[in-house]
Amino acid sequence: MIRLAHLSDIHITAPKYEWRLRDWFSKRFTSWANHRFARGFLFAHAEEVVARLMEELPGRGIDHLIFSGDATALGFESEIRRAAQALGVGTQPIPGLAVPGNHDYCTKSAETAGHFEQYFAPWQQGRRIGEHRYPFAQQVGPVWLVGVNGATGNRWPWDAAGSVGAAQLQRLRHLLADLPSGVKILVIHFPICLSSGRREIWYHGLRDLDAVLDAARAGGVHLWLHGHRHAAYHLQTPDRAAFPVICAGTATQRRLWSYGEYTIDGSTLTALRRAYDPVARTFRDVETFALQLPVQDKAAVEGNS
Numbered sequence: 365m366i367r368l369a370h371l372s373d374i375h376i377t378a379p380k381y382e383w384r385l386r387d388w389f390s391k392r393f394t395s396w397a398n399h400r401f402a403r404g405f406l407f408a409h410a411e412e413v414v415a416r417l418m419e420e421l422p423g424r425g426i427d428h429l430i431f432s433g434d435a436t437a438l439g440f441e442s443e444i445r446r447a448a449q450a451l452g453v454g455t456q457p458i459p460g461l462a463v464p465g466n467h468d469y470c471t472k473s474a475e476t477a478g479h480f481e482q483y484f485a486p487w488q489q490g491r492r493i494g495e496h497r498y499p500f501a502q503q504v505g506p507v508w509l510v511g512v513n514g515a516t517g518n519r520w521p522w523d524a525a526g527s528v529g530a531a532q533l534q535r536l537r538h539l540l541a542d543l544p545s546g547v548k549i550l551v552i553h554f555p556i557c558l559s560s561g562r563r564e565i566w567y568h569g570l571r572d573l574d575a576v577l578d579a580a581r582a583g584g585v586h587l588w589l590h591g592h593r594h595a596a597y598h599l600q601t602p603d604r605a606a607f608p609v610i611c612a613g614t615a616t617q618r619r620l621w622s623y624g625e626y627t628i629d630g631s632t633l634t635a636l637r638r639a640y641d642p643v644a645r646t647f648r649d650v651e652t653f654a655l656q657l658p659v660q661d662k663a664a665v666e667g668n669s
């Protein structure tokens with residue numbers, strides 16, 4: 365039996381940004397205006413909420429933390445550094461896994477700068493193919509967590525889509541095929557579908573979703589964990605997938621702030637959703653649910669690897 369904590373979309377910002385001239389002519393400018401005059405209000409308490417969560421988690425018997433992206437608002441280095449510090453990456457005792465979200469690669473230059481990978485490096489340790497950062501796999505008892513990067517630096521202000529890309533997909537197929545038996549959990553920022561079961565709109569979803577689903581199916585994935593959508597949800601059998609999905613939602617957005625604790629025992633996942641209470645300044649239990657993971661072989665369930 366293992367216990368995971370899953371949080372996402374904390375959207376931490378910083379008091380000062382490292383503006384470059386090119387940023388004013390990129391998506392970053394409109395993203396900044398959107399954050400400054402609209403979204404910023406929703407995340408005004410983000411740092412405080414993360415601090416409270418990180419104080420509480422060590423007492424909750426968590427074996428591993430999963431962070432599924434959107435650490436920042438605009439993908440500036442100062443924001444990424446601050447977010448990694450807030451989460452205690454490399455300093456707090458619970459090991460973690462992290463993948464970036466579309467906000468962390470706000471622009472092409474934010475993607476190529478590699479700041480997310482730099483500051484979240486302790487949460488990106490694991491098995492990988494050669495020197496390539498993504499995908500990577502971490503073992504937690506009988507479970508393999510597989511981190512996949514779906515974020516891409518996009519050009520247009522409205523484009524919040526992502527893709528895994530052919531090269532990473534090829535590596536994902538190899539990585540999944542070579543993993544010793546165990547429960548395989550894919551962690552990526554982007555969803556398979558909305559809470560309604562419908563597909564994401566093209567400028568907000570994973571462009572190569574069908575190919576990623578093919579690779580996941582072929583590689584025997586048992587569960588897909590993601591963020592990106594800020595209201596949490598889960599589906600036992602989403603369309604086109606042979607495994608359940610859980611969207612962590614946002615951990616820090618006003619009124620939506622929550623995270624999930626998952627206990628995996630054999631092929632049963634029991635989830636507890638905990639939401640932030642801004643008056644008591646603590647997290648409280650708000651929902652429980654169970655999912656059946658499509659684990660076929662006994663070795664996987666027992667973790668004989």
Ligand SMILES: [Fe+2]
Pocket residue numbers: 373375434465467592593594
């Ligand atoms: Fe987000």
Ligand SMILES: [Fe+2]
Pocket residue numbers: 434465466467553591592593
């Ligand atoms: Fe996102």
